[in-house]
Every structure is written in structure tokens, then in C-alpha cells.
Amino acid sequence: MVLKKRIEYGFGGYRLPVIPRGPRSVRRRGAQKVEDSQICAFELLAAVAGKLLQESESSASSNAAEGKVSSGIYSDGIKQEQLEEGEALRSECIDQGSFVESAIASGLAAQKCNLKSTSREFPHSIYDKILEGTLINFRSDFSKKVGHDLKLGVPDNKKAVEKSPCKVEAVSPNYGESCDDYIDGGIERQLDAEGNHNRNVDLTVDNTYSSKYPMEICVDIHQLINSDTSVQLPSYRDSVANASFPRHRNNVKVGSRDDGKNSIGCNRPSSKIRAFRPQPRIGHQRMRKLLTSKYWKLAPKLKDCEFSNNDGCMKPISRCRKALYTSERIQREVPFKKRKLCYHSSTPAHDLEGSSESISNSPKKGVYGDKIGSVKFSIKSFKVPELYVEVPVTATVGSLKRTVMDAVTAILESGLHVGVIVQGKKVKDDNKTLQQTGICHTDVLDTLGFTLEPGSAIALPSLSLKDPPILLPCETRQQLSSSAASPILDSGVFNASFEASPVTNMNHSVESKHELVSSPTEVLTDGTAVDSRALVALPAVHVEALAVVPVNQKTRRPELVQRRTRRPFSVSEVEALVEAVEKLGTGRWRDVKLRSFEDADHRTYVDLKDKWKTLVHTASISPQQRRGAPVPQDLLDRVLSAHTYWSHHQSKLHGKHQSEPLTISEAQVGTA
DNA sequence: CTTAGGG
DNA sequence: CCCTAAG
Known part of the structure; x- marks a missing residue:
């Protein structure tokens, strides 16, 4: 398979270590299978993240996007659209092209930009997305204004950010470079055009809202990540409604965690895991394995993306690469015993490498000449080191995707908070200026860290995943024949654990790991670990790495994968x-x-x-x-x-x- | 998928 | 029991 080969050879010149694998035919087969899954997973993640951001963004900025439905071509298509649209604000932010500029953009515009930018780059790297999420925090009043039912919040943090002069400075390197704003343009438009129907991602951002305001986000993977050429984004379609449409929106519903009524899928989870557990014992195991160890499989696709996008947009490439690296990273990290909280494993050097690499792409000018008194950070990316997904072998690819999506959503949904730690101490006063806090001195920057904290709600209510029945044919079936334990239970429940680790840019990095776990209590468990990485500080002169200090969650995920129950031999x-x-x-x-x-x-x-x-x-x-x-x-x-x-x-x-x-x-x- | 072994 | 390497 071409894909495989590519994978092995790495992307973007980076050569992946050859991982010897058993020639076993079975394995091979499994790997292949997973490949798709993996890819999907990533894409889904990305899609979700993007969606979320986009949604929040779009809703935030009342836009009059009325374009045609984007073709789904990511590179130019979007761009063009964007241009056509000529949205001043957006273009501004987006087209600035210079990280610095965008980063520094002042005033509302800046803020807006920020928000936007965050969402923009999305498709390539989920982490960015996630990161954004953290930055922007999905829970805030901000979200309330969202039009339809979108309840995506951009919360406390946002506020904080807005207030702090430098806040926006914390822009990821990519912001400026995003070549397209599909979100702004294509997707948004598309949404408009299509009226947001069909598949949606229903994310409950905050418990508060969750129950009442389910957020509906349409995710069009194609839009997000898509290059007509080689990169084919698997679409996660609605089995029912659009079987014929290859590309469509995904619909993932993540229930609210606090109240069960909202979550249709609420009940399912518990039984689910159990249900499929026994059945395809080996199968699912394998699946697990595959899933965990093959993230990088998606690399190839991304790579394609890279190539296909050569037309004129370099940015995408870098993004792609980043994503690739990340995946790579993930792959490496994944191998540990599942049972152990793997995400704790230290990140190998290359990881950092990968990170820095992408980081290095950021406009260096930012490093130097910038307004004096400004502090710049760039939060590089977040990666998803490990996602545990458990699905019955009989599950459909679509359901698998959904599961992954759910996992991601759960993470986002939990509402991450960003904490700032200066010299070991957490800065609680959001109103303090960085200056007051001392975050303007290089030495302090060295010790500056951010934490990603799960929303308060996280541990509490169970994240219930709602599955739109529509999507799951199986589900339907199941419902119909409840008695028959259909092995096809598809939705998986997972606990999302979030790990943030600092990334070192070119220098050192403080590697701290913590995990955030949101465990849907009664629900099952599977885990999703998101590794966040890298906050890169781009202070003048030295590039310091900001340590992201993950917040440890009280909620500890029991076990990623439950062991089979012990059954002593009689x-x-x-x-x-x-x-x-x-x-x-x-x-x-x-x-x-x-x-x-x-x-x-x-x-x-x-x-x-x-x-x-x-x-x-x-x-x-x-x-x-x-x-x-x-x-x-x-x-x-x-x-x-x-x-x-x-x-x-x-x-x-x-x-x-x-x-x-x-x-x-x-x-x-x-x-x- | 099976075996064999280490964990 | 799990995980893996290997046949």
C-alpha cells in the first residue's frame, strides 16, 4: 500500500523510524484497517475542534456569510471564497500573514482576530484546536450569544484575555500564516447555505448550558480538511440520511453531562461497553491496539495534503507537517501499556523536535522587533497522544469515527481553563497585568507556565454522549431489538484525559505532565488522552518554552482499558x-x-x-x-x-x- | 491466529 | 490477565 509506505518513510522529509512489525498477515490486516480508523479519528478530532471554534467564532461575529457552499477544496477553494467574500475583518486577520501582525493586532480587531485565528488553522492540527479551546475556553458567557443553539462558550479566559494587554499575544505561530480560513469562509458559508441541518455536533459545553442549550455544530470534515487531490477525508456520514453523500457533516452529539435527559445516549454508554466487551473479545482488543498504535497512520494523508497544497499555499503544508509530527509523536507515545496511564510517558526528544519544527515556522520577526512591552507566546500545539477507543469489531467505521469524535468532544466539552503559573505560583487574578505579574521579564518567562484545567464540571456529571440515533444504524437496530445484544454497539464512551505537557521549543522545556481526566462516571471508559504541548514563548531573543502545567484532576481515570474480569479457574x-x-x-x-x-x-x-x-x-x-x-x-x-x-x-x-x-x-x- | 514468554 | 514477538 502506498499509504503504508509513506508512513514508514515519514513525511516532510522526516524519516520515521522504522518500526519493525511482525509480518503476520493478520497484523498487517489489522493495521490497514486501522489506518482508516486512525485517520478518521484524527480528522474527526480536527473536525470537531474546528467546528467548535468555528462555531463560536462565527456566532460571535455576526456574519453575513452568504456564499455558496464551498467546494470543499481546502487550499484554494477556501481561500478564494474568502476573498470573494471580502470580509474585511476576517481578511484582515487572516490575511495578515504575519504572525506578529495578527498577534499584535490591537483592539477589538485583534481580539476578534485571535479568536478567529484560533479556529482557522485548525484542520491541520487538532491540538491547535484544542489548544485554542483551552485558550478560549469553551464556556463563557461569550457563548451565550451564539445564535442557534450553539452554546459554545468562550469564557472566562476570553475575558481574561481580553483584558490583559498581552493576551492576544499568545497566539500560536500559525495564526498569521493560516492560508485559509475555511472556517470563516467556506464552512461558515456552507453552514449558512445548508442551514445547519443534518449532522451536527452537539456539544454541550458547560453543564449549565448543556441541558438547555445543546449546541449544534455542523462539521463538515471535507470542508475542514480536504484537498480534493489525495487527501480524502473520510466522511462520516449519516448512515441513514445521506448514505449517498460521501462528504458530509458529522454529527456527533455529546450530551450534557449534568442532566441526563438531554443526553439521549446517556444510558447507552454503560451498557455499551459492556455489551461489546465480551463479544468480540479479541477483535476489540486488536482494535484497541491498533488504534493506539497507529495514529501516525494518518500521516500519509496529511502528507498528501502537503503535496496537494503546493499550489501556492505553503501554510497548509506546514500545518500538515505539524500534524504529522504530532501524530508521529503520538505514535511513539502510545506504545506503552495501556493500562498504565500512558500519557504520562515522557515525550521523546523527537516529539519536541516535531514541535519545535513547526514552531520554527512561525515568523521569527515576532521574536524581535515588536512593540516593546509586549509579550508574545505562541502556543504551539496540542496533540492527541492517545485515544482509547473501544468499539466492537462489528462496528462501522462511521461509528468508530463518531466514537473518536465523542472522545474529543468530551475533552473540549469539559471546558478547559487556562491557568497561568508564574514561578511556580498560580496567578489567580485575571485582572492583573502581565507586567504586574512580572510576566514581562525574561527570567519570569522562563518559569511561566500555563495550565489546562478541566472545567469544574468535568469530573462531576458524567459526560454523556449522545448519539444521534440517526447516525447509527446499529443503534437503531439495537433499540429495536433490545434484547438481542447486538455486538454492534457503537458508541463508546470514553474518558477524556487531557495531558498537557510543555513543549520545548528550541531550548528546554519543562516537562510536566498531568492528566485531566474527565471520566464519565457511569459511563464507561475509554480514554482519550490529549496531550497538549507546547507553549512556545517567543520573547525577544530567546525562545523560551512555556511550560504548560497541566492541572491534575482529581478525577482519576480508573483504567483505560478495563481488564477482563478475573475468573479463577475452578x-x-x-x-x-x-x-x-x-x-x-x-x-x-x-x-x-x-x-x-x-x-x-x-x-x-x-x-x-x-x-x-x-x-x-x-x-x-x-x-x-x-x-x-x-x-x-x-x-x-x-x-x-x-x-x-x-x-x-x-x-x-x-x-x-x-x-x-x-x-x-x-x-x-x-x-x- | 497461535505460541511462547515476560510482565 | 495483559502484551508482544514471532511463527
């Missing part, structure tokens, strides 16, 4: 196992399984093997050291003898002997 099971092994020998677990545990769905051959392993161990230790349910000594004896016997008779080597019941010490082995 004596009878042990007996059966012993017998089977006596006959079949070790090394033929599958046969053992078939022979004696055919009906025990919860006992996989691996389990049997493991059990045997422990039995052997148990048998070899003194009874006093044994723990757990005692196993009849006679059985242990048999275990031992069978074990020794088979160790000598390499059962596997002698195919013919395999099925012969052994004659170990017949005396002992009373197997008949």
Missing part, C-alpha cells in the same frame, strides 16, 4: 485442563481449548496456557506458599508429571505423537 476447570494437557501436551493450547473449553468463551487458549503455567508453578512450590483457591494436590501432581513429561517430549515436534495420550507415568495419570 477445580473442575483445572481438572479439565490437566487432562487435556496430559493428552495433548503443552504447546497445543488451541487444541486444549477446543477440546476442553470449547464452550467457555471466557477462556482463551492463552488463558489456558497461562493457567497451566501457573499450575506448574504452583505445583512446584510448597503448599504453604500457594495462594488462592487450593488446587487438589493430586491435580498438581498430575500437572507436574505432565509438565515434565512434555518437556521432554517436545510435543509439538512430533506431530504424530501429539494426539496420543501420553503415557507418562500411567500410574499417576489416571486419565482415561
Whole structure:
């Protein structure tokens, strides 16, 4: 596959380490499958984030966007549209092209710009989006003004930001460079044109609002991320309504966390996880694995994007790259044991590299000559290190996407707050000027940090994910036949955990990790970890890295992936196992399984093997050291003898002997 | 998918 | 039990 190859070779010249992978056909297959999923996931994330921002943005600025529906071509299409539209404000902000300018833009315009800019760059990197989210915080009165039901808030922070002189300075490097504002132009317009129907993202931003004002955001992935050429954004379509439309809006509904009524999907979650859990045991496991380890798969696509966008817009490229790197990063980080909170794993150097790389793209001029007295930061990006998604193998790609989207949404939804930490201390007074706070001195900048804190509500109510029934055919089915546990439960619930880690730009970085977890209590769990990264300070002269100090959440996610429940072997099971092994020998677990545990769905051959392993161990230790349910000594004896016997008779080597019941010490082995 | 082993 | 490497 071309895609795969690309992936392996890295993008943008960056060569990905070759990760040796088993040639196993299965694996390969799985990987491929996941590829799509992964991609989707990312895209979805990006889409969601973008949507959110966009929404807030658009709603904020009453716009009279009335254009045609954008073609979905990301690079020029959007741009053109934008131009056509000629929205002064927007263009201004957007077209400035210079980071500095946009960053420094003063007055309302500036503010506006900021908001906008945040949303603009979105498609390429989710983190940016997320970051933005943090910056802008999705919960504030600001959101209230939103027209329809959009309740996207841009909250406290925003206020804070507005007040502080430098606030806007905290612009990501990309702001200025975004080449297109699809959000402003295309999407917005499109929304208008289409009337925001169909798939929407229903995000509840704040519990306060959530119940009453479900926010509906239309996400058009294509719009967001799309290059007609190679980058094909998978569309996440509404299975019901638009099966025929490849490209459409996604509709994700994230329920409000506090009140259940709003969340249609509320109930589902709990049962869901459970429901699919058992069924496709292996399948979902694999899925999990794949999901977690293949983020970078989407890289290829992004790359394509890069290429396709060469036409004249370099920006997109850089963005793409950034995204790529990120994904890369993610990929690397992901490998750890899921159970352990992986997101804690330290970020390898390359991660930083990736980050800095993208950062370096930011206009350097900002570094130097800028108004004196201004402080500039650029928050580079946020990445999504790990997203745990669990879906039944029978789930549709669409549902998978949705799940991912939900995860992302949940994160955003939780309403992140940005905290400012100066020299270890949190600055609480939002009204203080940076100067007063000392955030203008280089030395202080060194210790300047930001925190991403989950909204107060986060831990509390459960994030309920609503799934629009429409989207899920399966769901429908399920509803119809509730009794039949359809393995197709698609929605997953996840806990979103958020991790912010500082990114070092060119220098050092304080790596602090914390995780924010929003765990939908009753809901299940899966985790979404978003790694935020990088705040890059672009103070004059040195580029300091601002440490993003993540806020630790009290809510601790239990486990990313629940382990299977422990099921001690009963004596009878042990007996059966012993017998089977006596006959079949070790090394033929599958046969053992078939022979004696055919009906025990919860006992996989691996389990049997493991059990045997422990039995052997148990048998070899003194009874006093044994723990757990005692196993009849006679059985242990048999275990031992069978074990020794088979160790000598390499059962596997002698195919013919395999099925012969052994004659170990017949005396002992009373197997008949 | 299975095995074999380490964790 | 989980996770992985490897056949």
C-alpha cells in the first residue's frame, strides 16, 4: 500500500523510524484497517475542534456569510471564497500573514482576530484546536450569544484575555500564516447555505448550558480538511440520511453531562461497553491496539495534503507537517501499556523536535522587533497522544469515527481553563497585568507556565454522549431489538484525559505532565488522552518554552482499558485442563481449548496456557506458599508429571505423537 | 491466529 | 490477565 509506505518513510522529509512489525498477515490486516480508523479519528478530532471554534467564532461575529457552499477544496477553494467574500475583518486577520501582525493586532480587531485565528488553522492540527479551546475556553458567557443553539462558550479566559494587554499575544505561530480560513469562509458559508441541518455536533459545553442549550455544530470534515487531490477525508456520514453523500457533516452529539435527559445516549454508554466487551473479545482488543498504535497512520494523508497544497499555499503544508509530527509523536507515545496511564510517558526528544519544527515556522520577526512591552507566546500545539477507543469489531467505521469524535468532544466539552503559573505560583487574578505579574521579564518567562484545567464540571456529571440515533444504524437496530445484544454497539464512551505537557521549543522545556481526566462516571471508559504541548514563548531573543502545567484532576481515570474480569479457574476447570494437557501436551493450547473449553468463551487458549503455567508453578512450590483457591494436590501432581513429561517430549515436534495420550507415568495419570 | 514468554 | 514477538 502506498499509504503504508509513506508512513514508514515519514513525511516532510522526516524519516520515521522504522518500526519493525511482525509480518503476520493478520497484523498487517489489522493495521490497514486501522489506518482508516486512525485517520478518521484524527480528522474527526480536527473536525470537531474546528467546528467548535468555528462555531463560536462565527456566532460571535455576526456574519453575513452568504456564499455558496464551498467546494470543499481546502487550499484554494477556501481561500478564494474568502476573498470573494471580502470580509474585511476576517481578511484582515487572516490575511495578515504575519504572525506578529495578527498577534499584535490591537483592539477589538485583534481580539476578534485571535479568536478567529484560533479556529482557522485548525484542520491541520487538532491540538491547535484544542489548544485554542483551552485558550478560549469553551464556556463563557461569550457563548451565550451564539445564535442557534450553539452554546459554545468562550469564557472566562476570553475575558481574561481580553483584558490583559498581552493576551492576544499568545497566539500560536500559525495564526498569521493560516492560508485559509475555511472556517470563516467556506464552512461558515456552507453552514449558512445548508442551514445547519443534518449532522451536527452537539456539544454541550458547560453543564449549565448543556441541558438547555445543546449546541449544534455542523462539521463538515471535507470542508475542514480536504484537498480534493489525495487527501480524502473520510466522511462520516449519516448512515441513514445521506448514505449517498460521501462528504458530509458529522454529527456527533455529546450530551450534557449534568442532566441526563438531554443526553439521549446517556444510558447507552454503560451498557455499551459492556455489551461489546465480551463479544468480540479479541477483535476489540486488536482494535484497541491498533488504534493506539497507529495514529501516525494518518500521516500519509496529511502528507498528501502537503503535496496537494503546493499550489501556492505553503501554510497548509506546514500545518500538515505539524500534524504529522504530532501524530508521529503520538505514535511513539502510545506504545506503552495501556493500562498504565500512558500519557504520562515522557515525550521523546523527537516529539519536541516535531514541535519545535513547526514552531520554527512561525515568523521569527515576532521574536524581535515588536512593540516593546509586549509579550508574545505562541502556543504551539496540542496533540492527541492517545485515544482509547473501544468499539466492537462489528462496528462501522462511521461509528468508530463518531466514537473518536465523542472522545474529543468530551475533552473540549469539559471546558478547559487556562491557568497561568508564574514561578511556580498560580496567578489567580485575571485582572492583573502581565507586567504586574512580572510576566514581562525574561527570567519570569522562563518559569511561566500555563495550565489546562478541566472545567469544574468535568469530573462531576458524567459526560454523556449522545448519539444521534440517526447516525447509527446499529443503534437503531439495537433499540429495536433490545434484547438481542447486538455486538454492534457503537458508541463508546470514553474518558477524556487531557495531558498537557510543555513543549520545548528550541531550548528546554519543562516537562510536566498531568492528566485531566474527565471520566464519565457511569459511563464507561475509554480514554482519550490529549496531550497538549507546547507553549512556545517567543520573547525577544530567546525562545523560551512555556511550560504548560497541566492541572491534575482529581478525577482519576480508573483504567483505560478495563481488564477482563478475573475468573479463577475452578477445580473442575483445572481438572479439565490437566487432562487435556496430559493428552495433548503443552504447546497445543488451541487444541486444549477446543477440546476442553470449547464452550467457555471466557477462556482463551492463552488463558489456558497461562493457567497451566501457573499450575506448574504452583505445583512446584510448597503448599504453604500457594495462594488462592487450593488446587487438589493430586491435580498438581498430575500437572507436574505432565509438565515434565512434555518437556521432554517436545510435543509439538512430533506431530504424530501429539494426539496420543501420553503415557507418562500411567500410574499417576489416571486419565482415561 | 497461535505460541511462547515476560510482565 | 495483559502484551508482544514471532511463527
